[in-house]
Amino acid sequence: MTKFDLSERTSPVPFITSAVATGETYDVIVVGSGAGGGQSAYTLTMDGARVLMLEAGRNYDPVSETAMFQTPDMAPLGGSGTPDKPFGFYDATIDGGWQVPGEPYVQTSTTEAGRFDWWRARMLGGRTNHWGRISLRNGPYDFKPYSRDGLGMDWPISYDDMAPYYDKVEMLIGVYGANDGLENTPNSPEGCLLPPPKPRVSDLLIARAGRKLGIPVIAGHRAVLTQQLDWKNSPAKLHPGNPGAQKIIADDMQRRLACFFATPCGRGCSIRANYQSTTVHLPPALATGKLDILTDAMVHEVTLGKDGRATGVGFVDRTTGKQMHVSARVVVLAASACETVRILLNSKSSQFPNGLANSSGKVGKYLMDTVGASVDGQVPLLENLPPHNEDAAGGLQMYIPWWLYQQQLAGKLGFARGYHVEFGGGRGMPSIGTAAELEWLTGGSYGAKFKQDARRYYGSFVGFAGRGEMIPNEQSYCEIDPVVKDKWGIPVLRFHWQWSPHETRQAAHMQKTFAEIIEAMGGRVHGKIESDGAKAIAPGGSIIHEVGGAIIGADPATSVTNKWCQTWDVKNLFLTDGSPFASNADKNPTLTIMANAWRVSDHILARMRQKEL
Amino acid sequence: MDRRTSIKWMLAAAASVPSLQQLAWGATITNGTSAGIAPAKGYGTDPKLLDGHKYGELWPLTFTPKQRRIATVLSDLIIPADDISPSASAVGVVDFIDEWISAPYPQQREDRKRVVDGLAWLDHESAKRFSQPFAALDVSRQKKICDDICYVPKAKPRFVEAATFFARYRDLTAGGFYTTPVGRKDLQYVGNMPLARYDGPPLEVLKKVGLA
Numbered sequence: 001m002t003k004f005d006l007s008e009r010t011s012p013v014p015f016i017t018s019a020v021a022t023g024e025t026y027d028v029i030v031v032g033s034g035a036g037g038g039q040s041a042y043t044l045t046m047d048g049a050r051v052l053m054l055e056a057g058r059n060y061d062p063v064s065e066t067a068m069f070q071t072p073d074m075a076p077l078g079g080s081g082t083p084d085k086p087f088g089f090y091d092a093t094i095d096g097g098w099q100v101p102g103e104p105y106v107q108t109s110t111t112e113a114g115r116f117d118w119w120r121a122r123m124l125g126g127r128t129n130h131w132g133r134i135s136l137r138n139g140p141y142d143f144k145p146y147s148r149d150g151l152g153m154d155w156p157i158s159y160d161d162m163a164p165y166y167d168k169v170e171m172l173i174g175v176y177g178a179n180d181g182l183e184n185t186p187n188s189p190e191g192c193l194l195p196p197p198k199p200r201v202s203d204l205l206i207a208r209a210g211r212k213l214g215i216p217v218i219a220g221h222r223a224v225l226t227q228q229l230d231w232k233n234s235p236a237k238l239h240p241g242n243p244g245a246q247k248i249i250a251d252d253m254q255r256r257l258a259c260f261f262a263t264p265c266g267r268g269c270s271i272r273a274n275y276q277s278t279t280v281h282l283p284p285a286l287a288t289g290k291l292d293i294l295t296d297a298m299v300h301e302v303t304l305g306k307d308g309r310a311t312g313v314g315f316v317d318r319t320t321g322k323q324m325h326v327s328a329r330v331v332v333l334a335a336s337a338c339e340t341v342r343i344l345l346n347s348k349s350s351q352f353p354n355g356l357a358n359s360s361g362k363v364g365k366y367l368m369d370t371v372g373a374s375v376d377g378q379v380p381l382l383e384n385l386p387p388h389n390e391d392a393a394g395g396l397q398m399y400i401p402w403w404l405y406q407q408q409l410a411g412k413l414g415f416a417r418g419y420h421v422e423f424g425g426g427r428g429m430p431s432i433g434t435a436a437e438l439e440w441l442t443g444g445s446y447g448a449k450f451k452q453d454a455r456r457y458y459g460s461f462v463g464f465a466g467r468g469e470m471i472p473n474e475q476s477y478c479e480i481d482p483v484v485k486d487k488w489g490i491p492v493l494r495f496h497w498q499w500s501p502h503e504t505r506q507a508a509h510m511q512k513t514f515a516e517i518i519e520a521m522g523g524r525v526h527g528k529i530e531s532d533g534a535k536a537i538a539p540g541g542s543i544i545h546e547v548g549g550a551i552i553g554a555d556p557a558t559s560v561t562n563k564w565c566q567t568w569d570v571k572n573l574f575l576t577d578g579s580p581f582a583s584n585a586d587k588n589p590t591l592t593i594m595a596n597a598w599r600v601s602d603h604i605l606a607r608m609r610q611k612e613l
Numbered sequence: 614m615d616r617r618t619s620i621k622w623m624l625a626a627a628a629s630v631p632s633l634q635q636l637a638w639g640a641t642i643t644n645g646t647s648a649g650i651a652p653a654k655g656y657g658t659d660p661k662l663l664d665g666h667k668y669g670e671l672w673p674l675t676f677t678p679k680q681r682r683i684a685t686v687l688s689d690l691i692i693p694a695d696d697i698s699p700s701a702s703a704v705g706v707v708d709f710i711d712e713w714i715s716a717p718y719p720q721q722r723e724d725r726k727r728v729v730d731g732l733a734w735l736d737h738e739s740a741k742r743f744s745q746p747f748a749a750l751d752v753s754r755q756k757k758i759c760d761d762i763c764y765v766p767k768a769k770p771r772f773v774e775a776a777t778f779f780a781r782y783r784d785l786t787a788g789g790f791y792t793t794p795v796g797r798k799d800l801q802y803v804g805n806m807p808l809a810r811y812d813g814p815p816l817e818v819l820k821k822v823g824l825a
Binding site for chain 2: 058065066067069070071072073074075076077078079080082083084085089090094095096097100101197198199200201204205208260261262263381382385386387388389390391392393427428429430431432433434435436437439443444445446447448450451454455458459
């Protein structure tokens with residue numbers, strides 16, 4: 001393997017067929033094309049490794065397929081969500097949702113408290129095409145939670161190990177935000193963040209209420225280009241000593257346009273102004289000529305050689321239904337936390353009768369999601385404002401980071417971990433729900449009065465959503481169901497789920513806090529504030545931040561991977577999605593998945609250069 | 614979709630926010646309504662996003678001419694023409710509702726029963742009180758019936774079910790109306806256009822809320 005050289009282009013046709021892939025030799029197979037897979041493929045190919053990426057879903061091109069300016073009246077059912085398109089007709093997700101046709105899973109409980117719903121997106125780029133783009137760094141506490149409060153597990157790495165990779169990811173994908181210097185909410189070095197967009201009027205009113213209540217309201221961090229990336233300076237920092245890679249990324253950064261402050265990010269972005277794997281990671285990785293992508297390849301096992309090393313992966317070609325196999329020196333699983341677990345558990349051999357890399361018995365264990373609870377309200381001060389454009393950067397411009405670390409450590413809150421608050425409001429594009437269920441304000445008006453009410457209340461609502469840390473527990477895990485198989489005959493996952501009082505009390509605290517903020521704004525809370533957090537908490541899996549299942553650790557007896565996300569049992573098998581997370585900080589996991597994938601990929605490259613892999 | 618859900622939808626642009634509706638979709642789908650259900654498929658998990666669509670091309674529509682007459686009158690009682698914008702039916706809201714209640718998804722199936730039954734109730738109530746079909750009544754008489762069912766918390770027990778229908782029908786009418794170009798203009802929505810820069814709220818807005 002050599003450093004990348006433009007003359008070495010080997011793949012004129014990057015999207016290949018399974019027949020071609022089986023005849024090729026690769027340094028690394030990457031399973032999955034989302035945040036973890038995209039970052040892994042980018043880092044590996046930019047340094048010259050020859051990579052095959054396998055994606056279970058179809059090819060997807062955001063530049064030609066994204067519905068940007070389409071309005072709800074152009075869509076069936078006013079664009080509203082259905083089981084076919086859960087986040088709305090124009091949402092970027094295709095062939096995805098909490099249910100995917102032909103790909104069942106089993107829930108041991110369907111109660112609100114005991115269920116886990118599993119989101120998947122079967123498409124190139126996975127869920128990065130539609131995600132919220134919220135990009136928060138874990139802080140120092142978040143890697144050592146056990147050391148801080150005696151609960152859960154520490155990671156065998158610290159914030160300082162991850163920080164250089166957060167820097168790189170922010171520079172590469174483009175993240176807006178500001179440095180506020182708050183506790184466990186790290187600043188970024190100069191040159192990493194783009195300027196945050198101006199707040200909306202509702203943001204400013206929430207910030208004013210926050211000042212009254214002692215709650216910090218600061219610039220949001222999202223992967224949206226508020227201006228062009230620094231293509232003159234960043235490439236040398238991203239790829240020191242690698243002029244070929246620097247040129248590729250400098251060129252690509254110039255091809256991405258800055259946000260034009262219109263159209264919702266969840267639809268994807270045809271001008272490449274926000275991060276999705278398909279617009280940010282894959283184009284430069286393909287430009288190296290070192291990446292082959294095989295879509296419609298449903299991986300179900302990692303194959304093992306007699307020497308105990310992974311030889312490659314077995315997959316079903318969804319276009320033909322045929323069973324295929326591809327080989328490489330190294331296998332990287334980034335299929336999403338639960339799918340990675342499923343692949344490991346379905347990879348049974350005489351050496352690993354309970355699933356690959358599972359000598360600890362921990363594969364599938366410690367599954368976590370994010371704690372979610374929400375409240376909305378109506379603010380008279382926002383009624384009848386002069387019309388103005390509030391599309392802005394298409395998502396949150398400001399947010400509330402967790403602010404009660406000291407009170408919590410002193411045991412004053414009754415729950416051990418924190419949450420951040422995402423909020424929204426304003427004069428967004430009218431949707432099906434814009435003038436629905438106004439009775440609590442109007443007393444049931446209809447006719448001319450209803451039209452006046454609709455005008456009055458449009459833009460006067462605010463919504464708050466808490467996103468909190470769940471502590472891993474023994475009752476939340478997945479395993480292979482002994483009976484049920486998917487449409488290709490691959491055994492499916494069975495989920496077990498349980499919240500602890502740390503999560504439910506946190507959810508109740510969220511609701512109480514949101515009501516206080518709404519009231520401090522002079523607003524009215526809509527609906528009931530639950531003092532019982534079990535009634536407020538969103539069911540497992542519904543926030544779509546599932547991580548864990550193959551956790552990182554310092555001890556092979558109690559973890560699945562070492563600090564390099566290399567499985568303890570199989571030397572050339574690495575995990576770069578959310579599965580190795582040993583905790584799930586309130587910070588949304590995507591940025592950390594990417595930073596970790598870059599860190600692990602650098603390690604793979606170093607070991608390959610040393611001929612150790 | 615209720616307001617709570619729609620705010621969740623709005624927030625979905627910023628975060629992965631679950632839909633409580635979606636979780637309900639996991640429940641067993643009951644079948645059989647007073648109108649009967651034509652077996653139909655939805656638009657699937659990979660529909661063409663960039664093409665427009667026409668009412669009736671995705672699944673068979675429901676309204677009979679009689680139901681359509683009542684639906685038109687009711688939509689326009691809820692959203693009549695005024696100085697600012699035309700009535701609901703003038704911008705295709707009845708077609709929108711017909712498509713909605715004909716869709717093969719769980720929520721729409723539930724709405725189908727409610728709407729079909731509710732429209733029939735209006736005629737029944739109208740015949741009982743005024744010996745005429747609802748659509749043939751003069752507006753003051755139509756309003757007499759609507760006044761009894763326009764607000765669930767204040768509806769008399771015998772009107773609660775009809776009031777539940779009215780609330781849902783008002784939501785559907787408003788949903789159809791305010792998602793049209795006419796509805797967006799009525800609310801003075803001025804976005805969905807590319808901007809070279811985003812400057813935040815104008816000074817007059819900040820002044821009005823006491824921030825400048």
